[in-house]
Amino acid sequence: xxxxxxxxxxxxxxxxxxxxxxxxxxxxxxxxxxxxxxxxxxxxxxxxxxxxxxxxxxxxxxxxxxxxxxxxxxxxxxxxxxxxxxxxxxxxxxxxxxxxxxxxxxxxxxxxxxxxxxxxxxxxxxxxxxxxxxxxxxxxxxxxxxxxxxxxxxxxxxxxxxxxxxxxxxxxxxxxxxxxxxxxxxxxxxxxxxxxxxxxxxxxxxxxxxxxxxxxxxxxxxxxxxxxxxxxxxxxxxxxxxxxxxxxxxxxxxxxxxxxxxxxxxxxxxxxxxxxxxxxxxxxxxxxxxxxxxxxxxxxxxxxxxxxxxxxxxxxxxxxxxxxxxxxxxxxxxxxxxxxxxxxxxxxxxxx
Amino acid sequence: xxxxxxxxxxxxxxxxxxxxxxxxxxxxxxxxxxxxxxxxxxxxxxxxxxxxxxxxxxxxxxxxxxxxxxxxxxxxxxxxxxxxxxxxxxxxxxxxxxxxxxxxxxxxxxxxxxxxxxxxxxxxxxxxxxxxxxxxxxxxxxxxxxxxxxxxxxxxxxxxxxxxxxxxxxxxxxxxxxxxxxxxxxxxxxxxxxxxxxxxxxxxxxxxxxxxxxxxxxxxxxxxx
Ligand SMILES: Nc1ncnc2c1ncn2[C@@H]1O[C@H](COP(=O)(O)OP(=O)(O)O)[C@@H](O)[C@H]1O
Ligand SMILES: [Mg+2]
Numbered sequence: 001x002x003x004x005x006x007x008x009x010x011x012x013x014x015x016x017x018x019x020x021x022x023x024x025x026x027x028x029x030x031x032x033x034x035x036x037x038x039x040x041x042x043x044x045x046x047x048x049x050x051x052x053x054x055x056x057x058x059x060x061x062x063x064x065x066x067x068x069x070x071x072x073x074x075x076x077x078x079x080x081x082x083x084x085x086x087x088x089x090x091x092x093x094x095x096x097x098x099x100x101x102x103x104x105x106x107x108x109x110x111x112x113x114x115x116x117x118x119x120x121x122x123x124x125x126x127x128x129x130x131x132x133x134x135x136x137x138x139x140x141x142x143x144x145x146x147x148x149x150x151x152x153x154x155x156x157x158x159x160x161x162x163x164x165x166x167x168x169x170x171x172x173x174x175x176x177x178x179x180x181x182x183x184x185x186x187x188x189x190x191x192x193x194x195x196x197x198x199x200x201x202x203x204x205x206x207x208x209x210x211x212x213x214x215x216x217x218x219x220x221x222x223x224x225x226x227x228x229x230x231x232x233x234x235x236x237x238x239x240x241x242x243x244x245x246x247x248x249x250x251x252x253x254x255x256x257x258x259x260x261x262x263x264x265x266x267x268x269x270x271x272x273x274x275x276x277x278x279x280x281x282x283x284x285x286x287x288x289x290x291x292x293x294x295x296x297x298x299x300x301x302x303x304x305x306x307x308x309x310x311x312x313x314x315x316x317x318x319x320x321x322x323x324x325x326x327x328x329x330x331x332x333x334x335x336x337x338x339x340x341x342x343x344x345x346x347x348x349x350x351x352x
Numbered sequence: 353x354x355x356x357x358x359x360x361x362x363x364x365x366x367x368x369x370x371x372x373x374x375x376x377x378x379x380x381x382x383x384x385x386x387x388x389x390x391x392x393x394x395x396x397x398x399x400x401x402x403x404x405x406x407x408x409x410x411x412x413x414x415x416x417x418x419x420x421x422x423x424x425x426x427x428x429x430x431x432x433x434x435x436x437x438x439x440x441x442x443x444x445x446x447x448x449x450x451x452x453x454x455x456x457x458x459x460x461x462x463x464x465x466x467x468x469x470x471x472x473x474x475x476x477x478x479x480x481x482x483x484x485x486x487x488x489x490x491x492x493x494x495x496x497x498x499x500x501x502x503x504x505x506x507x508x509x510x511x512x513x514x515x516x517x518x519x520x521x522x523x524x525x526x527x528x529x530x531x532x533x534x535x536x537x538x539x540x541x542x543x544x545x546x547x548x549x550x551x552x553x554x555x556x557x558x559x560x561x562x563x564x565x566x567x568x569x570x571x572x573x574x575x576x577x
Binding site for chain 2: 071072074075076078080085089090091103132134158
């Protein structure tokens, strides 16, 4: 656990970058620092590994003040990823990844073997290991940056806007990759971003900072969206807060109807305006209107109990029937959420 | 041999290894000594001075100002000044050439270290490099291409400038030119020019080779573009 205890940073020119920050980043969780540019995110992050020293207050790593630890030793135990990746241009990829193991005095072969293992872990082809950083795309370099930060298996990972410089498609895949890695590794991660959507997607807890380095709110993403502490946070969260909050509402309680499905070759004649055609192995095929049983209309699915209400609503809006198809993990139909059922669930979400 | 002047090949054969100090072979050796020593010496001195200028920024302005002044002073008065201390020796030639080399190499070291991207330096700090290790393993290697470019200039200009030492009787191959002035006979001049240019080309070639071996990552970048 990382503890900020009334931490203030005043730069020599008088700028107060961080002002009386107190918070905890729990072990094994992703804590996101989010806020507008210049609100002290980078400064806060760098005080953890002592690239910057706090003016007042202290930062504790599992109860031990970082001020008491010699900086190089402290830093070798903390992974660090930055926006431009910061790879060494004169070192091959494998040696870039093995940097901290080398610093820790591992034997060369063991360090390289570890580096190769990590390259695979972050989804990079082992053929890239012999290349130099210039020969990699921005997204690949960023993956190498993550692999390098993980090389010596540090318990703590600091990430300063690591995905801001890549295009949106690559960014999304890097974010998914990080969540996947974190599910396996359970690191204590402090992640800095100015992008509130990224914060909500990645954070177990999100600390919203305002300019002047003051903590505006610290909460899990769902609470942040439903209960912003003040106008600053509300403004920062942006407009479609209500819809976005639905991604934290489970579909487990969503009522499903099982009487709206028919087999392939259905010729019409139920009492309902729409019926869902299901194949012999249980997969959805399409909606048919009772009036025109020969025309298959598109459908949308969500995994019942796993996906959020936002996915269910999205699935309903994809189909002219206005209903969402609930499936299990294997894609087999478990039931249909009608407009009425969605309406009920939404009313409940609005109360909650 | 006939009555006319000897051909250039005859002249070379006759003067190559006479055992006297002014045999072509001896002049060549002298020339190499008087150019290689300043090249190496200026590199050895410019490295710590360049590092000091980066570490203490205020040092750079006065240092580079002084170096430019030294560079601007014509070599003849410097020779005259030095003769009273070091006599008509090779040292008198080596000292000013070393300063010329430093005038090029100190800025090259400073620029080389300046070419290290800030995010690279920051990530080295964040990974737990000590300052010394960061300098040796990250900053200096990345500075190598810029320093080597400076070294190529220094090598070629030193090899060519040694000839000026002929004015005080220490010009290496340059003394072949003063001889021609006393007695208008072309072969020594041609031999002097050809050998000096060849030396410069060989030195430059060796440095280019060193650059390829030391910094494959620069070639890799070009190869991709
Ligand atoms: N070395 C420094 N000296 C003076 N002011 C600084 C320095 N570094 C950052 N600042 C100022 O501190 C504030 C917070 O900076 P920073 O932590 O980089 O913010 P963020 O990462 O949230 O954009 C800004 O106003 C910035 O201008
Ligand atoms: Mg920042």
